[in-house]
Amino acid sequence: MVFNLTLNKIKELIIDLNVDEIKETVQAELDAGTDPKQILQVLTEGMDEVGRLYERKEYFLTDLILAGETMKDAMTVLNPYLKADEQGNKGKIICATVKGDNHDIGKNILITMLISAGYEIIDLGTNCPANKIIKAIKKTKAKVIALSCLLTMTIEEIKNIVDALKSAGLRDKVKIIVGGAPLNMEIAKKMGTDDYANDAIDGVRHINILMEG
Amino acid sequence: MDAPTRVLMAINHEEPDRVPAFESAFTNNTIMRHYGIKPSAGLFAGLKILRFIPFRHSIMRSALKNRKLVAKGLKEIFEFSRRVKLDIGISVASLFPRKIIKNGFIDEYGRIMKLEKYSGDGTIILGYYGGFFKDFDDYESWEQLDPNDEIRIINFLAGQDLENEMKHEVFNVPAVGALMECTWEGFGLENFSRLLAHRKQIKKVFDDRGEFTLEMVKILAENGARLIILWDDYGFKNGLFMSPKNYRQYVFPWIKRICEAAHKNDSKILLHSDGDLMQIFEDIVSSGVDALNPIEPTTANPDYNIFKLHEKYGDKLTFVGNISPVMLSQGKISEIEEYSKKLIKVLAPGGGYIFSSGHSINPAVTIDRWEAVMRIREKYGNYPIKIDE
Incomplete structure (x- = not known):
């Protein structure tokens, strides 16, 4: 579920493999007061879509890796805002x-x-x-x-x-x-x-x- | 018939005396010892000593410029090839060490390579340990490869000396690192993927690699190389490293020029690339590549099948492969024999096939399985091919 336009942009940055803009966009969203959990959710949705594109052979290994790099960059900004129990809570x-x-x-x-x-x-x-x-x-x-x-x-x-x-x-x-x-x-x-x-x-x-x- | 004639006839889709054989890499001390070759520590020992010596890089370069010394280094694998009737011995025109580090070196493409001993039989394995370049600026500050560096042609000429000494029982074929594998490995896949997002930068890197490989192929062909191996990897088990669009934009225009340059000088191109190449197979063929190795049999794509590919492209391309390395390390002797026989029966008539594993001979391959392959080739690999059942 995507909640607003900027959050949607974050998801699109992941899908578009835009590693150059992700950090500042995530930071801007945090500065605007958006719940970090919502940002994490759209990042995950973006990665899920990248996975689907990879399975359909529309994306390739370097795309998958670049999506991962984009996600990593986003998480370096986001992680300090997430509570410990919100990180890796599935096991x-x-x-x-x-x-x-x-x-x-x-x-x-x-x-x-x-x-x-x-x-x-x-x-x-x-x-x-x-x-x-x-x-x-x-x-x-x-x-x-x-x-x-x-x-x-x-x-x-x-x-x-x-x-x-x-x-x-x-x-x-x-x-x-x-x-x-x-x-x-x-x-x-x-x-x-x-x-x-x-x-x-x-x-x-x-x-x-x-x-x- | 001598080995160069045998290999080149097969690539020209003619029937030589027997199906030629090739291995892109043979790292298995047990099998080498079985055939009376005592594998030396070679590069491993050399680098260990050099690391602690002043002027080590000058000493290393002096050694690489010494044709007799280089021939001595190549002799072990050439002699082994002769004994087991592998027709091709490989000399190298690139991939040389640039900086010596602990247990290995950084090669001229920026790849961090380390030598390790396989615990089983002590086989020395050269493994990739990541890229030296963190980004484009790092890459730009690195001294680029010079095709006219004399160490390159000396390695090929040392191989020629050995070929002559062995009365052409082994065909000396130079290998040159090509566009994709050396490029991404110099950066590591993460940094390379980031670089792909910057079109101008990635194009510059690929063009540097293409220019070098093209010049190297021209020099080798002008110096008498009649077959040249392009060392590359475009894919892996589940498909391509990057999109077909990227390959068409950055890689294949160069491969086409490289093949044209080779053909102009009466030389052929054997491309080595692992992985499932289905989505760019047509591009490989139309670029003018003469032979492709290893048509990896363990990809996840059932359509990436040497027999299906041969039906479609058998008249345009020589296939070099594809006995499964997993089969060679774990399979039943009977299945290895059956598969090897099938490869010869279906692919070899009329030429256009070179017998080879579907990757390399690694330390897990056992003597009995290796011998099963050789036995089948010996029994059924003579022309005209006669396999009834």
Whole structure:
């Protein structure tokens, strides 16, 4: 739901990938006394539309990333105005690229989309060993782990993480979703995970379902 | 028949003695050792030592100018290629280190590259760790690539020395970084995406890259390179990095000029690009590209299928690929054999096909699976192709 013309402009700036104007427009809206939650809502609506355009192949990877950059810029202005419980109130997600793999593009796009969807993210970065994930689960009580794996030679690392979670008695406490170039649902299941997502947009959709389960 | 003749006949859609074979990258110590090659630490050891030496950049450049030393560095992979009957050995005309950093270097395109050891068999892997340029001003302050820098042609000529020494059992083919991959990687995808929003700036960057690649291809072709690899990536598993419109505006006009320049000098162009390229496939073909690698088989698009593409473009383009790297690391031997056989049976008759994986040979590929591929090529890859069932 869009409430006024300026708010609509913020949504359009996200959809139009206008990274140059977003900060000042958000700041102007805040200065005009608009509720920060309303601004967050239109930003999220804009990102949702970008996701739809990407799925229809009208937008491409660089567009998706630029939308994410635009969103990030908006959030640097908006975040100080949001109460702590309004940021990431849908739950905690652990995101990581598996050990031996330093690719972070897919993971970072997913993170931007998840933040926009209202989740709090614990980003464990790339080349992430199983013990770091276990430590993070114990500390944060996150319910979902999203693993990125871009290299064929690190596919087995997914299984190592699943096995480590079993050994730590945590496997039934978390859902694991994976994504990345060499993967598909069949491999995801073979490695002992719960789900697979084809891209970041698909990932958010699947994580929404996993969080409800 | 020698390797250059075999490869060029296939690209000309003629039948050589057997289906040629190629790998864009072979990083697998286990398989190399199996064929009697002891992989040296090479660049890894060199950079580790250089990092602590004064005048390291001058020393590095001196080494790159030394034709004999460069040939020594290339020999390992050329010799391995000869032993496993891979027809192409790659020399490089760009992608050279510019600044040495801890565990790696920043290359001349501004890409931060680091060398790592694969824990399994110690294979050294060169990985991309982000872009050096934060924005256009950063890029503009960087010394641009000079196609006439002698290290480029020396690398190709060192490869020629090896090809001659091996009596043309391996075809020395120079590779040059092209327009898209080196460009976005120099900035990182986030900064590159921001730059795309500024038309004049992004056009300048692409034009710089295009101008360099065009001149490099001209120099290589004039010096006898009969096939040149354009090292690039336009897509990934789920599609293109940027819109087809952007590719048509910034990239393909250059690719067309590059192909024309190569053809004018009796040279061919092999374009390497991963990913689902469906939306720009027609552009690739109409730009004049002679051969395309690797027609990645693990994209999310079922229509990006080498057999369907071959039906449509088989008379205009040579296909170089597409045995799945996942299959090569996890698949059943029987499925690898069946798929490899199908590739030869459908694509090789009449030429226009070069046997290759659908990405590269990485450390996860096992010897038995690699040998299954080679066995099929050995058994069924001789012309005339005869596969009945």
